[in-house]
Amino acid sequence: MINLNSATAIAKRFILPTLLALIILGIPLGYQYFKLQKERGSLTALQADLDKNKAELAAKRLSQEAEQIEKVKALGVKEAELITMANQLKKSLLLLNQRENEHQAAIVKFQQEQSLVHQKAKRQPLKRAEIQPQKRASLIREVKAYPKKRPSLGAALKKHVEAKEYRPAVVSPPPIAPLPVVKLEESLPQARPPGACASVDGGTDATREMARLKRKISATSFKIDYRPIALTPNIRSGFPEDLLRRLGESNEFFPRNVSIGTEYPPLNAQSGSLSSTDAAREVAFKTGSQFVFSGVIDAGIGRTDYGRWIEVEVDAYDGLSGVLVAKRRQGMEIAGENEIEIRSLFGSAKYFSTPFGKRFDDLMKSLIKGIKTDLACIPFTAKITDIDIDNNKIHIDGGVASRVAPGDKFIAYHSAKRIQSEAASKGLLGVQTIPVASLTIRQVFPLFSIGELSIDPGKTELHVGDFVSAQIVNREKQK
Structure with a gap:
């Protein structure tokens, strides 16, 4: 049988201190556990907030991307509108230039008419029918008879004094001046148009005189027949500028107002009421030149599969009449993988130092030689x-x-x-x-x-x- 006193003593000695130690140690552990559970809940809430913010950011990013796409589309529409407005402005400028040219032509015509009227008024002789002889007016005078000095008393007046009729002298009309006859010098040629080629030998004075004088030239922009055009910067205006520069260096031509001429479109691409002849006369009038150049540049695929074929056509127009007086077409094949030069401006030293530019330089030299031959017989x-x-x-x-x-x-x-x-x-x-x-x-x-x-x-x-x-x-x- 268990002794209660002994059990009580053992409990007091071992169990109660153990329980008390467990209670003392368990309270902080419980508090730490409670605190950990609370922090775990806070972390869960933070994770939920992070997920929510991430979703909001993703939605916001999608919204911004959509707005950017809309803005890009709007910018594209505005760019198209600006291009349309630029084209309309260019057409308006061309129309304005056309009207200005018509106005200038009307002023010149009016001045010519005034000058012609002034010249005619100064040199116009009287017509034969307008010079008439003076009318012979009756100049019969009544002559009063005065008696002679009274004779002596012994002499008697035997004759009756009669009145005499005095007729005026016959006045003939002045001679009619003959109409002025302008006699040209015998050495003047017959009516020869300015573009006619005079048949002169190589060493005559006429040939030397024609070679000494420098004829004035200008050029419009050139038409481009290859795509895309933007491969070669400034090719439309750079080619005619370089063409005029090379012709000017030949001491046979004098480039005039290069920047004004290259603003005009190619003459063979004129649209509307202006024909190529009228457009050529307009460019010649604006630039003050004798010849106007225009043409086409084509840099397509070569005749073989390995290369590129370049062809240039230059038309020369007479500035006085606007008619086409010469046409020169020059072509050349550039073999190999020589792409069109796009990193430098056409006509610059850097451009002609590239493989493609060197071949184009050879083509330009041959073209200049042909143009000089075509226009050699047309005088200044x-x-x-x-x-x-x-x-x-x-x-x-x-x-x-x-x-x-x-x-x-x-x-x-x-x-x-x-x-x-x-x-x-x-x-x-x-x-x-x-x-x-x-x-x-x-x-x-x-x-x-x-x-x-x-x-x-x-x-x-x-x-x-x-x-x-x-x-x-x-x-x-x-x-």
Whole structure:
């Protein structure tokens, strides 16, 4: 049988201290467990908040991406609208230039008419029917008879004094001046258009004179026939600028107002009411040039599978009539993997130092040589800008820059009428010209000269807008 006193003593000695130690140690552990459970709940809440924020950020990012896409679309629409507005503005500028040219042409025509009326008023003689002899008025005077001195008383007056009739002297009318007849010099050629090629030998004075004078040239932009056009920067205006530069270095041509000409579209791509002839005359009038160049550039695939074929077509238009006077087409194959140069501007030294540019440089040299050959027989011409009838001074738009010198002799031509082709095509064949007289240069300035006609300018049909040509007088006939 268990002794209660012994059990109680054992409990008091071992069990109660153990329980008390467990209670003392369990309270902090329980508190730590409670605290850990609370922090675990906080972390769970934070995780939920993070997931929620992540979802919100994802939704916001999608929304921003959608807005960016909408903005890009809106920018594309605005860019298309700006391109459309730029095209409309370009068309408006072309129309404005056309109207300005029409206005300028009307002003020039009005000035020409005024000058012609002034010239006619000064040189117009009286017609034969207007000079009539004076009417013979009756000049019969009543002569009163005065008696002679009274004779002496012894002498008687035997005769009756009668009145005598005195007739006036017959006055003949002044001689009628004959109509002025303008006699051209015997050495002047017959009506020869400015573009006609004179048949001269290689060593004559005429050839040397034509080679000395520099003819004024300009060019429009060129049409590009390969895609994409943006592969070669500034090719539209860079090619004609380099073409004019090379022709100017040949000492046979004088480039005029290059930047003005290259703003015009290609002449073979003109649309609307302007034909290529009218457009060429407009460019020549704006730039003050004798020839206008335009054409097409094609850099397509080569004739073989391994290479590229380049072809350039250059058209030369006469600035006076606007007709096509020369056409030159030059082609060249660039073999190998020579891509179109896109890292430099056309016409620069860097461009022509590349493999593609070197071959294009060879093509340009051959093209320049052909153009010089095509235009070699067309003489120098200059437009008459002013006529001083009283002092016999004729102003032309060619001076030191064109190598015009004092003492040079030109032939002044009057533009009679424009010759049209058949009614179906309504094309212009040229301008009929009439030689008027020879012009001798007296004063020379950088861009214009002043000369004297060999006859009185008041007795000619010469007016502002006509031209002079460098065809030389045949000296053998003069001798």
